[in-house]
Amino acid sequence: MRVDALSSVCNLGVLDSLSEASISEILERWSSFCLITETIVKGDDASLSTSYSKFQSDVCSLCKYGLRSLVEEHFLLSLQGMLEKHGAPNFWKNFDAYNNDPDSEMVDRNTQEDEVELLLCKALEEMSLEKKYQEKCLLMLVNSLQLCQENNTSTEGHPLDMEKIFFSKYRLIVSSVLMTTMPCQFTEILHLYFKGRLEELSTIMAGDYDDDNELQDNNQPTNMDIDGTYDPKKTLENKLVRNIGMVVNNLRNLGFTSMTEDAYASTIFLLLQDKVFDLAGDDYRTSVLESIKGWMQAVPLQFLHALLDYLGDSMSDLSPKSTKSPLASTPSSCYQKSGKPSEGIIRWQLRLEYFAYETLQDLRIDKLFEIIVDYPDSAPAIEDLKQCLEYTGQHSKLVDSFIAALKYRLLTAGASTNDILHQYVSTIKALRTINPAGVFLEAVGEPIREYLRGRKDTIKCIVTMLTDGTGGNSNGPGTGDSLLEELNRDEENQESNSLDDDINTDDKQTWIDVQRWEPDPVEADPSKGSRYRRKVDVLGMIVGIIGSKDQLISEYRVMLAEKLLNKTDYDIDTEIRTLELLKIHFGESSMQKCEIMLNDLIDSKRTNTNVKATINRLSQTAAESWEHGASFDILDATIISSNFWPPIQDEDVKIPEPVDQLLSDYAKRFHEIKTPRKLLWKKNLGTVKLELEFEDKTLRFTATPVHASIIMQFQDQKSWTSKNLAAAIGVPVDTLQRRINFWISKGIVAESSSADSNDHVYTLVDDMADGGKSVTNNEVLVADDESETSVASVEDQLKKEMAVYEKFIFGMLTNIGNMGLERIHNSLKIFCATNPVYDKSIQQLQSFLSSLVAEEKLELRDGTYSLKK
Template sequence: MNTEQQESYLISSYQLMASSVLLTTLPSHFTKLLQLYFKHKLEELNTIVDGDSEDGCDSLHNERILKYDKLDEMNIDESNYDSVLTKNNCLVKSIGRVVLDLRNIGFKAITEDAYAFSIFQHLKGKVESLAGDDYRTPVLESIKRWIQAVPLRFLHDLLSYLGDLYSYGNILSSFKSPLASSPLSYPGIDAPSEGLVRWQLRLEYFAYETLQDLRISKLFEIIVDYPDSSPAIQDLKQCLEHTGQHSKLVDSFISSLQHRLLTAGASTNDILHQYVSTIKSLRMIDQTGVFLEAVGEPIREYLRGRKDTIKCIVTMLTDGSGGNASAAGNIGDSLLEELNRDTENQEAADNNEDINADDKQAWINAQRWDPDPVEADPLRGSRCRGKIDILEMLVSIIGSKDQLVNEYRVMLAEKLLNKSDYDIDSEIRTLELLKIHFGESSMQRCEIMLNDLIGSKRINGNIKASKLQSLIGTEQGQAMTLNHLDATIISSNFWPTIQEESLHLPSSVEQVLSDYAEKFHEIKTPRKLLWKKNLGIVKLELQFDDRSVEFSVTPIHATIIMQFQDKTSWTSKSLAAAVGIPVDILSKRMSFWISKGVIFESGQAESSDHVFTLVDDITDSNRNGIAHETDGMDEEGERTVSSVEEELQKEMTVYKKFIEGMLTNFGSMTLDRIHNTLKIFCVADPTYDKSLQQLQSFLAVLIEEEKLEMRDGQYLLKKRAT
C-alpha cells in the first residue's frame, strides 16, 4: 500500500469514527428538526413558484413558452422569470450547502431520508388541498404538473448542485414508467438523470395512492352526487389503473354501504337510486363489471328482504320522476327511457368498432387482453360480464322478469282504472320500451289492457254521438244524461283481479248506467256490460249558501254525500243500509267528508250509532272556490286491483294439497326439494311454473297460518295440540 492509499484509508477511517461518535451523541429529535427544516424550505420554494398564480404550477411549467414562444412578450416577462430563477437558485444553493455539510460528517442517509420525508409530506398536503370535497373538477393533471414544477425541479437543481446528476445516454433516455401509459416528460430539463426518473416514479405513485385513498374514503358521497361527480370518478379510475388497489375500493365501499345505506332507516327508493348510481359510477372505473358484482351483491341481498322492492323498481323504471333527476336527458324521462338511450348509444358504438376493426386492430386488442382479476366470478366470462346492463341487474334483484312484469301489470291496471280521461300516450311509450327488453309475449296482457282504453274511447264517443241519448235525456227529464258518463270497458280475463265492493248507487245514476249498457249492447251485440260500481272517479259540485266547491272522489264517497240531497241528517246504521256498505266501512269513508268540513259528526263515543249532519256553510279553511280533491281516491293504502302477492296466493293455493301430501309422506323437506318435486309431479293443469322465491313466499304464509313450521331449514307439517 503506497502513501496516498494509506492517507486515504486513514482519512476515511477517521471520518467513519467521527460520524459514529456524532450519531451516538445526536439528540433524539435531530431527525425531526431536519424534517422541519426541509419542510420549511419546500414551502418557501412553493411560494416562490406560485407567485401570484392560484394554480401553483404554471410558472415553471410554461417557462419555455415565456422565454421562447413570444419574442414581443419576452422583454415584459423576462424580469419576472429571471427573478423566479434567481430566488430558486439561491434557495437550492443554501439547501445544498447544508446537505453537503451533513454528508461530509457522515449523515448522508439521515439527510436523504429527511428531505424525502418532507417532500412526500408536502406532496400529500398539496394533494389534499387540491382534491378537497369538490368532486366536480378533475385534479389529477394539476397534481402531476405541480410535481414537475416544484418537487422535481427542486430535486433536479439539488442533485445538480450536489454533483449527483449524470446523463445516461441513449439506453436510459427511453426509460418509461411501468406505472404510466405515456412517456415521462420534464419541462425545462433536457436530459433527466436516472435518479430524477426514479424520483418522478416515486412521487407520481405516491400522488396516485394518496388521491385514490381520498376518493375511496369519500366514494359514497361521490356516487350520491353522480353524474356531477364524474370528474372525481375519472381521477379515481386513473389512480387505480396505476396502483391496482381495486380490492381496497371494494372493501371500503361495502363497509360504507352497510353502515350508511343498508339500514332500516333508509327507504327502498333511496337504496335503489343509490344502487343505480353505483352501477353507473363503477362502470366508468371498471367496464368489465368485475368489481361491480362484488360491490352490488350486498345491496341486492338486502333489497331481496324488502317487501316493496319490486314495486319500487317498477315505479322507478316507468315513472317520469323515477330516474335520476340530475342525470342527462329530458325532464320527466323514466329510468327505462334513459336506459334505452344508453343501450342504443352503446350498440351504435359497438357497430362502429366492428366496422372499423381490421386484422391489425384485432391483434392490438389481443395484446392488450388481461385475465380477469381474482375477485371475478369464475362462472362468468369477461365477454358475458361486459354485456350486463342496469336493467338486467335490477331484474336480478327480483329473481325473474315475470315478477317484474306482473307487478307492472298490477300498477298499470291501477293507473288506468283511476284515469279521468283516455290519455295513455306515456303508458304506450313505456310498454313499447318494456317489449324491447322483455319480449312481446311477456307484455301481451298489458297491451290488451291499453287496447281496452283505446276501444273504450271509441265506443264512448259512438254512444254519446247517437241521437238516442239526447232523446232519453229530454223525454225523461233526467238530471244526469250520458254526457255525464265516460266508461272504461275492460276485458276482465286479461286484467288483474279487481277488488269489488257492494254499493247502492242513487237511482239517477243507476238509470244512466242502464241506458249506457243498453246502447253498448246495441253496438256490440251480443256483448253486455257488467258494471264495477265501486270503481272510477266522480266529479261533483257541492253548493253551499255562499259558494260552490268541486271535488273528485270515488263512487263510494259520491254516493254517501248524494244521500244528503233529500235528507240532511243520517244515523250511521241507516246511512250504511242506504248506501249498501258495512258501518265500519262507512265510518272510514265518512272521515273524508268530515275532514273537509262538509259533514258534522255527533253522538256518544261509546255509542256505535253516530249521527252525520250536512253543514250548511263550509268552513273558512275549505273556502278555496274549486278544489279538486284526490285524497279520497285511495284511503289508507286501499287498492283498486289485487296486489301481486294476493294474486300469487290465489294461484299457489292449488298446490297447497300437493305440499301437504309431500310433507305427510316425507316428513320434512327443504325448499329446493319441494320446488323440484312440484316441477316433476305438477305437469298437468295447473302446471307448476313458479319461481323459488314465489314458493318461499307462499310457504311463509302457510307458516303464519300455522299450517307448517320450519326447523333447521326443513319445512314440516305443524303438529296440532291434542
C-alpha cells in the same frame, strides 16, 4: 504513548534485530511524532506549515522501521479524540436552546422555522470548517506516507488509492462520532427545516411571495430571461435551492446522508399529501388529478431536479420505455431545458406518482358513498378514482371499504327501499365506469341484492323506477337513476345494431372482445368467467334481485292497471312509450297482456264516442239531463277485456238513481252496437268530478264513486247516522267510517256521538267559514288506502294461484318430513306435471311458503319447512 509504542514494537518482535542506536532513534522519532500530531490537531493552518517538514521526517523514519500501521492508527485516533472532545460537543451545543423545550408551541411558527434555519446553518458551517481543517491534517499524513513510499520502491500501492482509503476511514470516524452523540431532537430539527423551506418554495411557485420586498434585502446577481427581462421569482427560487443544497451537502459530508434524504423526502410527501387534500376536498364535480400532476411537476420535482443538479447527483439517462409512467407521459417543462431527466429524478418521480395516486385514491374511497349519491354529477371524481386504481392496483381496498359503508349507512331498517334501489343503480353505473367487466360490482352488489330480496316492496319500487321518468325520485328528471334511461339506451343500441345488417353482430363483438382481452383480476369470482362479465347490464342486475322477470312483469301489470283505471281521460302516450321500451328488453310475448290493456283504452275512447253520438242522435229524451241538468256528455266509460287484466276488486255500492239510469242506457246502447257483447259495470271503480256549492264558496273534487256516493247523500238530508248512511250507499259500516274520514278531515262533514255507542252521527257543515280550513278552491284527488286498491296485488294473485298446490305441499311434508325450498320446488315439478301444471318460479314458491308460515300453517327452521305442530 511511548509505552504503547514500545509494547507494540516488542509485540512485533523487532527489538531483537535492532541496535541500541536504532531503538533510541525510534523512541525519539515517536515522541516527536506524537508531539507534532497533538500540536497540529489542536492548532491551525500556521502550525501545519511550520511542522510539516519535521512531521514528514518523523513519519518516514518510523515507516522505515515498519511502524507505518502504528503511525496511521495513532494519527486517526488523535483526530477522533479531538472530534469527541471538542468538535461534536460544540456542534450539538448549537441546538441546546431547541432541545431544552422541544415540544413547546411557538406563537409565531415562521419565527420558529427561521430560528431552526439559522441554528442549523451556523452549526453546519462551524462543523464543516472543523472537518475541513482535520482533512488538511490528514492530507499532510497522506503526503508524508506517499513520500516514504516513493523513496521505498519496494512498497506497492497507488497514491490515489491511499488517499481514498484514508479519507474514507476519516469520514466513517466523523459519522460515527456525530451519530453516537446526536440528540434525539435532531431528526425533528431537520424535518422542521425542510418543511419551512419547501413551503417557502411552494409559495414562490404559487406567486404569493412578496417578491419586491424580498429582493430589496438581497444583493444577489439577478436572472435575465432570453429577452433580457428580469425574473424575480426565478431569482428567489435559485437562491432558495442553492441554500438548501448547501445545507444538504454539508449534512452529507458529516455522514447524515440517509437521515437527510429521509427528512426532505418525508417533508415532500407530507407537502404533497396536504396539496392533494386541499385540491380534492369535498368537491366531486371536477377532476383534480391534472391539477395534482401540474403542482407536483412545478414544486417538488422542480426542487429535486435543481437540488440534485446542485449536488452533482445526475446519473445516466434511462430509456423511455423503462420509465414510462401515467403521470409523466410527456417530459415536464422543468426538464425541457436540460434534456432528458436523470435516473435520480425518474426514481423520485415514480415514488411521488405512486404516493399521489394512492393518497387521492384513499380520499375518494373514503367518500365513495357520497360520491355515488351525487352520481352522475360526481363522474369526474369517479374517473380520477379509476385512474388511481389502475396505477395502484388496490381494488380490494375499494371493495372492502364500500361494502362496510353500505352495511352501516344504507342497508338498515331506516332506509327506504326506494333509496336503496336508487343507490344501487348509481353504484352500478359508477362502478361500471371504474371496471367495465363488472368484477368488483359483483362483490359490492351482492350485499345490496341480498338485502333487497328481503324487502316486501322491492318489486313495486323497481317497477316504479321503470315506469316513472324521475325514477321515483322527488328531485325530478335528470337525477341519473331512472331505469327509463336504460330502456332508452337499449332501444338506441338496437337501432345502431340494425345499421350493421350485413355484419354478424355476434362475430363482430367476439372480434372486439378478443382484441381487448385481459386476464381477470385476482378479485374475480372464479365461478363466473369473462364471458359472463362481458357487459354490465343495469336492467339485468336489477331483475336479478327479483330472480325472475315474470314477477316483475306481473307487478307491472298491476301498477299499469291501477294507472289506467284511474285515468280521467284517454291519454296513454306515456304508457305506450314505456311498454314499447319494455318489450325491447323483456320480449313481446311477455308483454302481450299489457299491450291488450292499452288497446282496451284506445278502443274505449273510440267506442265511447260512438255510443254517446248515437244516443244523442236517436233519443233526445235519453240525451236530456235528469233534474239536475247532467247529460251523457259527463260520462266517459273505460271498457276492459277482463280476461287479460289482473283480477279487479269488486265492491257493491249504490250510486244515485239518475247516474245508475245513465249507466243502464249506456250499456243498452253498447249492446246494440256490439252485439252480442254486454257491459258489466264495476260501479266502485273510476273517478267522479264533483262540485260542492256552499253559501260562500264552491269546492271541486275528483273522487272515487264510493266517496262521491257518500257526499251526495247529504244533498237531500244533512244529517245521517252511520248505520243508515251505510245502508243507503250499500257498504259495510266499517268501510263507511273509513271512507268518510276524508270529508271529515276537510271540514265538510262533522262527526258526533249518538245514543247508541256503536253508532255515529254525520252532519253536513253549512258554514264553511268555520269548516273546510284545509280545503282550497282547487281540484282534490281522493286516494284510497293501499289495502283498498282497485286491482288485486301480486301477492294476493299468487296466493290464489298457489292455493291449488297447498294440499300437495302438506302431503309431501306429512310423508317425507322436513324439506328445503329447492327440494319442494323440484318435487312439485314432478308431481304436478299434468293439471294442475306447476309453472311457478322458486322465488314465487318462497313467497307463498312465507305466507303459510305467517298464517302459522308451516314452520321454517334452519332453511327447512315443516308442518306446524
